[in-house]
Amino acid sequence: MRGLIAILFSLYxxxxxxxxLKIDADEMLTRLHLTEHLTPQRSNGLSAMVRRIRADASTALEGSPAVG
Known part of the structure; x- marks a missing residue:
């Protein structure tokens, strides 16, 4: 799992x-041919991490002051 975390870390x-929020992590992982080598549990864990990162980014945007 640490390797997957390192990939997400470098991505984000x-x-x-x-x-x-513009990054398509699924597309990137597919391009790296990682998804075909993951067990369902690892794939679910990876998807959960991506969802959490995106949710935190969305929350950060909601709390930031408007620019302009």
Missing amino acids: SGKPADEI
Whole structure:
């Protein structure tokens, strides 16, 4: 699981919330051919991590002041 976390970390690290929400993690993982090698439990765990990251980014955007 640590390897999957490292991949997500490199995918999202340092990006602002609006960019995080634009990232299609499923497409990226498919391009890396990872999804075909994951057990259902690992795949579910990975999906849960992506959902949490996206939810946190969405919450951060809702709480940020409007620009402009």
